[in-house]
Amino acid sequence: MEATQLAIVWWHWVVLGIVLASLEIFVPSFILLWLGIAAILVGVLLWFVPIALSTQLFLWAGLSTLLLLLWFLYFRRTPRFRVGQSEDEYAHIAGRIVEVLDARRYRAEFDLPVLGDRVWIVESQEPLRSGDRVEVVKVYGQILRVKPLNRKETP
Known part of the structure; x- marks a missing residue:
């Protein structure tokens, strides 16, 4: 019996990132955008350095979490104005x-x-x-x- 190995190459991550970022059109919350950017970053890193699948998944989860935290802490720190309160x-x-x-x-x-x-x-x-x-x-x-x-x- 032959064991099948799941081989994910760099372009798989890039395609996943583009698909996730494109799905942001249907989910207007910017969450999928950051997940997609994290997947693209993992793909670019994998292009230069061979990484195990478990490490790839860990990097994607960590980058996604980091990008989401940066989004909520930095980018969304705009002053909140009440509508009609001028x-x-x-x-x-x-x-x-x-x-x-x-x-x-x-x-x-x-x-x-x-x-x-x-x-x-x-x-x-x-x-x-x-x-x-x-x-x-x-x-x-x-x-x-x-x-x-x-x-x-x-x-």
Whole structure:
């Protein structure tokens, strides 16, 4: 009885890497991309140095883990912005109160458009009157937080 040996050559790893990286089109998470890159790296290493199959598999698993960790720790370390929360862009835009809705909510018209509109429902920590000048402090989705600007005291 003859024993069959599984011989994996360098181009097997390269083809596996290309297939895994190509499958990333259907799985939009970048995980298969890093597994594919690790397989290609094992194939390139195997082209230069003959390595046993168990070592090849160990290298592939280790490189895959390392690349995934680098992806999660370094590449995905972008600041997370909440959708619709553009407070830095719209902070300090001035407007005036046109209607008092209740104790802390008002309708204000701004000098410049804020998120595409000039009239917004606003909230304030301080009581405001119709005609008071205000400026944007924070954006909360559909509501803006404002503070009064240079309120004139009436006797």
